[in-house]
Amino acid sequence: MSVFTQLTTTQVATWLDAYPLGSLETLTGIAEGVQNSNFFLSTSTGDYVLTIFEEVAPDQAPFYIRLMAHLAAHAIPCPAPVANRRNEYLTWLGGKPAVIVSRLAGRSERAPNLAQCAAVGAMLAALHLAARSFPAPQRHHRDTDWCARAAKEIAPFLAADDARLLDDELRHQQAARPDELPQGLIHADLFRDNVLFSGDRVSGVLDFYFSGVDDLLFDLAVTVNDWCVTAKATLDGQRCAALLGAYDARRPLLPAEQAAWPTLLRAAALRFWVSRLHDHHLPRPGDLVARRDPDAYRSILQARVASGDEAPWLASPAQGD
Ligand SMILES: Nc1ncnc2c1ncn2[C@@H]1O[C@H](COP(=O)(O)OP(=O)(O)O)[C@@H](O)[C@H]1O
């Protein structure tokens, strides 16, 4: 999971008295996610998700709650925070900050079809546009500087080849990533498990807890690296064309962004390789923790490095498997 915090039903039932949500019926830990403790919560009035913030500092949690409320008000299907009787969204449970949000319909798709890839590209562009009016956004924390800091912490655990790859890529990013690409609020973790579909329609965009301001193109690269990856870690040209085409139709990409695309694909691969390595070598104590495979992202980084400037773009021919 990620259920780092254990709760008793009595504890939650008592806490729930402060909400206008009726009585507790069921509470089930969610066996996905690596960042927070999440529970499906059913009460006599409906179905919700209870999130206990494990890594999010209490002073940062209101940012994410306001962001979800803003996006939900701008037609992005993201979880809507639920207030207690004192009109508070963020409360304390088990000594940690906690929030109840609406439970969204649909299910995530491990093997998305082209229509679903296009729907995700369109949704990401809509999210970037809707977030333009969000006041006082914070920086994206897991940027290249974070990767460099985390790389120092994991360095003692790495084999020589991995250490070299990591070092080379950090240097490449510091030298080659342009610093004047269009920026805005990014989701920063729009993997397949963070999107719910009802048919081919996106019915849920989840998990905004890495969000912050960074290059919009970085968000697109994070998304493409996950949604369009093949079994060989290369990119599938058809899925790329569907996702990128739908994004570009809503927020046309600038020539500078097209030129920077291969570097940003590498930056996105690096960020998740580093975080997975960090979680692997320096795990937090927790029950049933779902750790992600760092090697998968090493392969993705290596594949992006190997493809050089040949990264699939809008109407490129099918590549990969
Ligand atoms: N509001 C929601 N509606 C429906 N399912 C949800 C909701 N929030 C979380 N989930 C489910 O819980 C899983 C983990 O949630 P996530 O926010 O990704 O956790 P973490 O913050 O730990 O990464 C999701 O993949 C999804 O299956």
Ligand SMILES: N[C@@H](CCOP(=O)(O)O)C(=O)O
């Ligand atoms: N998507 C990341 C892990 C981040 O965890 P999430 O459950 O919050 O999406 C990865 O795959 O490494």
